[in-house]
Amino acid sequence: MATVSSRPARSTFACSECGHESPKWLGRCPGCASWNTFAEVVAPQRSPAAGRRDGARTEPVELASMRDGDQPRLSSGLPEFDRVLGGGIVAASLVLVGGDPGIGKSTLLLQVAAGIANGRAVLYVSGEESAAQLKLRCERLGLSGEGLFVLPETNLEEAFRRADSLAPAVLVVDSIQTVYTEAAGQAPGSVAQLRQSAMELMRWGKTIGIPVFIIGHVTKDGDIAGPRLLEHIVDVVLYLEGERFSSYRLLRGVKNRFGSVDEIGVFEMTGEGMRAVENPSQVFIGERARDAVGSAIMATLEGSRPMLVEVQALTSPTVTPAPRRTANGLDVNRLVLVSAVLSRRLGLPLASQDIIASVVGGLRVREPASDLALALAIVSSQRDKPIAGDIIALGEIGLSGELRSVSQLDRRLAEAERLGFTRAIVPASNANGGPQREGINVMPAPTVRDAVRLALP
Ligand code: TYD
Numbered sequence: 305m306a307t308v309s310s311r312p313a314r315s316t317f318a319c320s321e322c323g324h325e326s327p328k329w330l331g332r333c334p335g336c337a338s339w340n341t342f343a344e345v346v347a348p349q350r351s352p353a354a355g356r357r358d359g360a361r362t363e364p365v366e367l368a369s370m371r372d373g374d375q376p377r378l379s380s381g382l383p384e385f386d387r388v389l390g391g392g393i394v395a396a397s398l399v400l401v402g403g404d405p406g407i408g409k410s411t412l413l414l415q416v417a418a419g420i421a422n423g424r425a426v427l428y429v430s431g432e433e434s435a436a437q438l439k440l441r442c443e444r445l446g447l448s449g450e451g452l453f454v455l456p457e458t459n460l461e462e463a464f465r466r467a468d469s470l471a472p473a474v475l476v477v478d479s480i481q482t483v484y485t486e487a488a489g490q491a492p493g494s495v496a497q498l499r500q501s502a503m504e505l506m507r508w509g510k511t512i513g514i515p516v517f518i519i520g521h522v523t524k525d526g527d528i529a530g531p532r533l534l535e536h537i538v539d540v541v542l543y544l545e546g547e548r549f550s551s552y553r554l555l556r557g558v559k560n561r562f563g564s565v566d567e568i569g570v571f572e573m574t575g576e577g578m579r580a581v582e583n584p585s586q587v588f589i590g591e592r593a594r595d596a597v598g599s600a601i602m603a604t605l606e607g608s609r610p611m612l613v614e615v616q617a618l619t620s621p622t623v624t625p626a627p628r629r630t631a632n633g634l635d636v637n638r639l640v641l642v643s644a645v646l647s648r649r650l651g652l653p654l655a656s657q658d659i660i661a662s663v664v665g666g667l668r669v670r671e672p673a674s675d676l677a678l679a680l681a682i683v684s685s686q687r688d689k690p691i692a693g694d695i696i697a698l699g700e701i702g703l704s705g706e707l708r709s710v711s712q713l714d715r716r717l718a719e720a721e722r723l724g725f726t727r728a729i730v731p732a733s734n735a736n737g738g739p740q741r742e743g744i745n746v747m748p749a750p751t752v753r754d755a756v757r758l759a760l761p
């Protein structure tokens with residue numbers, strides 16, 4: 305008779321894209337519908353780190369007996385970075401910074417590390433670059449490197465040993481895909497390694513009370529490779545985004561246990577690293593030519609922050625059987641909807657026209673409040689007539705051509721006024737109850753047809 309103690313370690317299978325688990329191997333993931341992404345995950349052996357955890361005891365705490373619910377936050381020295389975190393770094397928090405390879409994650413985190421190292425020690429563990437390479441990068445960024453310790457290491461246990469003796473204020477791990485822990489007996493980059501490494505980092509950070517930053521690379525599908533399954537482990541998830549050929553980068557929170565995920569940080573990648581952009585609106589509409597045909601300005605809200613953006617459209621006679629619709633920085637479905645409404649409600653002959661629409665500066669606008677600016681840009685291009693340079697347009701377009709209200713109109717108008725705009729076309733439903741502004745003439749429009757009449761008389 306077989307004895308229970310000789311049973312082999314139980315293994316399961318997990319999807320490397322979304323982390324979906326299954327007791328048996330599957331060709332197609334039921335979680336995210338990817339093919340051939342299942343890999344075996346062997347249940348981890350008890351690790352030395354797990355043994356250490358057994359040593360530290362935690363006690364239940366009565367909330368009423370605690371003095372202050374607000375935890376003290378550490379500043380990164382980059383106000384733009386602190387803002388996205390919700391006002392600085394929370395003690396013992398685990399933060400995942402994701403983004404495409406080459407987008408600037410290492411650069412940003414090295415700057416953050418150096419900012420914190422001001423008078424403290426910070427440990428930057430890199431599985432990607434040597435100490436000499438990091439020194440070169442530091443010099444390029446104009447950072448002294450004082451208090452900033454780098455450790456080219458891929459073994460997490462070794463990194464913890466070094467960190468334990470250094471007692472840094474912050475630990476940075478670059479990247480989660482290149483490190484491995486002995487607690488998971490598999491190759492770096494595998495699902496089991498990613499998850500176990502993140503768990504070990506969390507355990508280490510929470511036990512000692514030190515914030516940990518993890519860098520994770522995103523795959524072509526837009527998920528952090530594997531680390532999609534880290535999102536629920538970590539406290540904060542930030543993504544660094546940007547277009548390949550634009551120097552602007554957005555740092556966007558998608559999860560934050562200590563603050564809102566609405567805040568974004570705007571940076572520019574320069575020769576000396578990431579520079580915070582103080583006035584994003586100025587940047588995004590700065591290159592607009594006066595009297596440009598096919599261009600309209602709108603104010604988008606990124607969290608609580610209003611930003612003016614230029615929406616451009618180009619119509620040109622189609623040579624394919626079906627006209628093409630291409631959107632850059634905008635939702636292509638909104639473009640299809642807006643052009644269909646313009647065809648039907650305004651009688652514009654768009655069925656024979658290709659339309660290319662884009663948001664200038666590499667920004668992605670996800671809210672339907674940009675519909676009206678898009679519609680006006682299309683009409684402007686179609687008629688070959690420019691929209692006056694002092695007009696901004698806001699509103700979501702409904703299927704019957706009606707303009708639907710946008711949120712926080714006052715904030716958007718204030719930003720437009722600050723940048724010298726004097727006229728705003730807004731949905732009539734918004735303008736009625738909405739507050740009036742001194743420096744900006746608010747022109748209510750019930751439908752897109754009315755808006756076109758106001759913008760292109
Ligand atoms: P990096 O931070 O290494 O990206 P990631 O860690 O996300 O993979 O940034 C790489 C790119 O940034 C590289 O193409 C060079 C460019 N770069 C600058 O433009 N300026 C700089 O000061 C630095 C350090 C890098």
Ligand code: MG
Nearest residue numbers: 409410432478
């Ligand atoms: Mg890097």
